Amino acid sequence: MKNSKNLRDLTCEELEALFKQRGLQTYRGRQVFKWLAQPGIYSFDQMTDLPKALRQELGEEFSIFLPEIVKEEVSSDGTRKLVLRLEDKELIESVIIPEADHFTLCVSSQVGCAMGCTFCLTARMGLRRNLKPHEITAQVLRAREVLIREGLSEEKKLRNIVFMGMGEPLANYDNVLTSLHILLDQRGFNFSRRRVTVSTVGLIPQMEKLGRDITVKLAISLHAADEEKRSQLMPINKRYPLKELIPACRRYLLPKGWRITFEYLMLKGVNDSPKDAHKLAKLLKGIPAKINLIPFNEHPALPFKCSSESAILRFQEILLSHGYVGTIRKSKGRDISAACGQLATRLAA
Structure with missing residues (x-):
C-alpha cells in the first residue's frame, strides 16, 4: 500500500x-x-x-517496498554499479566491488550531497534528500540478489559494507544509525562490526555521538594536512577545522587494536608533495591510523589531475618512514563512473 x-x-x-x-x-x-x-x-x-x-x-x-534496480553496469574489472529508483522516483547508486575472497558494497546514504567537496561529482548534484533506513538496507538486498542471479555468491560472500557512496552519512545520522543496527543484528543481516565502515568529512558532534552509540569502523575523508588547503578542497573545514577534527579523532572511542582510516586523495600539484606527506604524518601523530592513498579519478567536469605514480609512491614511502601504514587504493569501476567521487545519478530517458 x-x-x-x-x-x-x-x-x-x-x-x-x-x-x-x-x-x-x-x-x-x-x-x-x-x-x-x-x-x-x-x-x-x-x-x-x-x-x-x-x-x-x-x-x-x-x-515492505524495495527500490528497484533500473540500471546495472559492469566494469572491465568486475565492479558492478547499480542504479536504484526510490518510491518517489529519485535515483541513487551503489557499487559492488570484487575483492580477493569476498565482495564489498559501497552504499549511499543520501540522494546527492550538501558538503560541496570540490573533487566530487556527487557534490555537484546538491542535496535532494536523506535516505530512509529501508532505502539504505535495500542496497544490500539488491546487491545480494544480483550476486545470486550471477552465481557469484556461491564463490564468495558480500562481506563488507562501506558507507562511502552518495551523501555524507553523518548528516543523515538517525537513519544511518538505524540502518547500522539492522545490518549488524545477528537475527537478520548479521554483518560483523569489523566489516562495516562509516565515512565522514568530519562532522565532529555526530562523529563523537557515533562512537558512543555503536561500534563500527570509522573513516575520515581528510585529503589535506593543513587548514588552508583543506578549506579549499572541502568547505566543511571552515566549520570543523583540522585543529578541532584531529583532537576529536584522538578522543574517538575505538576498541583495542582498531584504527581510524584516513582517506587521502592524491591530487597533482595540490596535496602530493613530500612536504605534504611529512605534514600529514605529523598531523596524525599518536592516532591509531591507517592511511588510504587514493589516486584521483579524473573527470572533465572537475578541475584536478591525478598525481603521478612516482609522486604517490614517494608519498607512501615518507608515510612508511614515519611508521604509518599507507595503502595505495586500487581504483575500481572507473570505466563505468563507479570509482571514488564519481557517483552522480544520471539515467537516459
Whole structure:
C-alpha cells in the first residue's frame, strides 16, 4: 500500500514492540525481521511461518517496498554499479566491488550531497534528500540478489559494507544509525562490526555521538594536512577545522587494536608533495591510523589531475618512514563512473 509504513525501517526491537502493541507475541516481530533480511522477499505472503490471516492483515496495513534496480553496469574489472529508483522516483547508486575472497558494497546514504567537496561529482548534484533506513538496507538486498542471479555468491560472500557512496552519512545520522543496527543484528543481516565502515568529512558532534552509540569502523575523508588547503578542497573545514577534527579523532572511542582510516586523495600539484606527506604524518601523530592513498579519478567536469605514480609512491614511502601504514587504493569501476567521487545519478530517458 503506497505511503503506508515500511516495516524495513524498523529494528528487531521496534518490530517486537509493534507486534506487542497489536496484542501479538513478540516473536512474530523477530520472524518478520528475519524474513526482511533475506533477498527476494517482496510480499508478506512469502512469510510462510506467519498465519495466513496475519499475513493478510500486515499486507493491508504495512509496506515492505524495495527500490528497484533500473540500471546495472559492469566494469572491465568486475565492479558492478547499480542504479536504484526510490518510491518517489529519485535515483541513487551503489557499487559492488570484487575483492580477493569476498565482495564489498559501497552504499549511499543520501540522494546527492550538501558538503560541496570540490573533487566530487556527487557534490555537484546538491542535496535532494536523506535516505530512509529501508532505502539504505535495500542496497544490500539488491546487491545480494544480483550476486545470486550471477552465481557469484556461491564463490564468495558480500562481506563488507562501506558507507562511502552518495551523501555524507553523518548528516543523515538517525537513519544511518538505524540502518547500522539492522545490518549488524545477528537475527537478520548479521554483518560483523569489523566489516562495516562509516565515512565522514568530519562532522565532529555526530562523529563523537557515533562512537558512543555503536561500534563500527570509522573513516575520515581528510585529503589535506593543513587548514588552508583543506578549506579549499572541502568547505566543511571552515566549520570543523583540522585543529578541532584531529583532537576529536584522538578522543574517538575505538576498541583495542582498531584504527581510524584516513582517506587521502592524491591530487597533482595540490596535496602530493613530500612536504605534504611529512605534514600529514605529523598531523596524525599518536592516532591509531591507517592511511588510504587514493589516486584521483579524473573527470572533465572537475578541475584536478591525478598525481603521478612516482609522486604517490614517494608519498607512501615518507608515510612508511614515519611508521604509518599507507595503502595505495586500487581504483575500481572507473570505466563505468563507479570509482571514488564519481557517483552522480544520471539515467537516459
